[in-house]
Amino acid sequence: MTGAGLAPGKVALVTGAGSGIGRATAMLFAAEGARLVVAADIDGPAASETARLIEASGGAVEAVTMDVSEPTAARGVVDGIVDAHGSLDAAVNCAGVRGTMAPVGELAAGEWRTVMAVNLDGVFLCMQAEIGAMLAGGGGAIVNVASGAATEPHPGLSAYGASKSGVVHLTRTAAVEYAGSNIRINVVLPGRTRTPMLEDYYRLNPGAEARALDSAPMKRLGEPSELAETIVWLCSDRASYVAGAALLVDGASHAGRSR
Numbered sequence: 645m646t647g648a649g650l651a652p653g654k655v656a657l658v659t660g661a662g663s664g665i666g667r668a669t670a671m672l673f674a675a676e677g678a679r680l681v682v683a684a685d686i687d688g689p690a691a692s693e694t695a696r697l698i699e700a701s702g703g704a705v706e707a708v709t710m711d712v713s714e715p716t717a718a719r720g721v722v723d724g725i726v727d728a729h730g731s732l733d734a735a736v737n738c739a740g741v742r743g744t745m746a747p748v749g750e751l752a753a754g755e756w757r758t759v760m761a762v763n764l765d766g767v768f769l770c771m772q773a774e775i776g777a778m779l780a781g782g783g784g785a786i787v788n789v790a791s792g793a794a795t796e797p798h799p800g801l802s803a804y805g806a807s808k809s810g811v812v813h814l815t816r817t818a819a820v821e822y823a824g825s826n827i828r829i830n831v832v833l834p835g836r837t838r839t840p841m842l843e844d845y846y847r848l849n850p851g852a853e854a855r856a857l858d859s860a861p862m863k864r865l866g867e868p869s870e871l872a873e874t875i876v877w878l879c880s881d882r883a884s885y886v887a888g889a890a891l892l893v894d895g896a897s898h899a900g901r902s903r
């Protein structure tokens with residue numbers, strides 16, 4: 645599977661690849677000609693299932709069990725990729741958690757820390773390892789996955805929104821720092837996308853799905869594959885002048901709102 649598509653011959657790492665947007669992204673990298681996809685997730689069996697799906701379609705994949713919030717995990721995985729395969733060309737930092745919903749005054753400090761550790765520290769730690777490998781290899785592309793929640797407050801989701809706002813700022817800063825070193829870094833802000841994370845939220849909040857569909861300009865949710873298309877394109881050579889972008893992929897859900 646080389647020579648054609650958006651990712652010919654590339655070695656790509658995707659975190660959170662065991663489910664939802666991360667799984668769809670890992671599968672699309674393979675379909676677009678990646679030489680190797682490394683599907684990383686804290687849920688090892690879920691990462692293995694993604695690998696099984698990719699192998700069934702003829703792609704080359706390795707499943708890795710990895711907690712992005714663990715300080716040395718990303719470094720170990722990235723070093724292993726470079727040692728075994730020579731380079732890391734594309735990295736997608738997609739792993740994330742929503743956390744417990746509560747108003748700020750009632751949110752347990754431990755809950756705040758957990759969300760920050762995965763969503764913000766995790767992206768920082770992964771980027772540090774990825775940038776190191778890409779500098780050594782002469783370049784690459786990184787896409788971080790934030791959220792439309794970074795653009796406006798959602799009651800009960802302060803830690804999630806703050807972590808995702810942090811990811812946007814972290815991405816833009818790193819993009820400026822490394823654009824001159826042939827590393828393009830961008831962030832995608834998904835709107836409501838039909839994944840286990842969102843379906844779990846709708847299960848816990850009766851009526852929320854109907855309200856969301858009613859207010860959505862397209863009257864539907866996004867599909868993981870629609871996010872994957874954007875992410876894999878951003879990692880591709882066809883997006884060669886796109887760096888430091890914060891791209892909403894939300895069917896116009898946030899376009900009409902005041903900032």
Ligand SMILES: NC(=O)c1ccc[n+]([C@@H]2O[C@H](COP(=O)([O-])OP(=O)(O)OC[C@H]3O[C@@H](n4cnc5c(N)ncnc54)[C@H](O)[C@@H]3O)[C@@H](O)[C@H]2O)c1
Nearest residue numbers: 660662663664665686711712739740791834836837839841
């Ligand atoms: N689904 C949506 O509507 C939506 C909207 C905006 C942003 N997002 C973001 O998109 C990303 C993917 O979300 P999704 O909807 O596909 O969710 P999901 O729950 O389906 O998938 C998230 C994956 O991340 C993994 N993960 C969680 N903690 C981890 C850790 N510490 N280390 C490694 N892996 C870990 C989970 O095991 C899971 O496989 C997340 O960052 C999420 O915040 C999703």
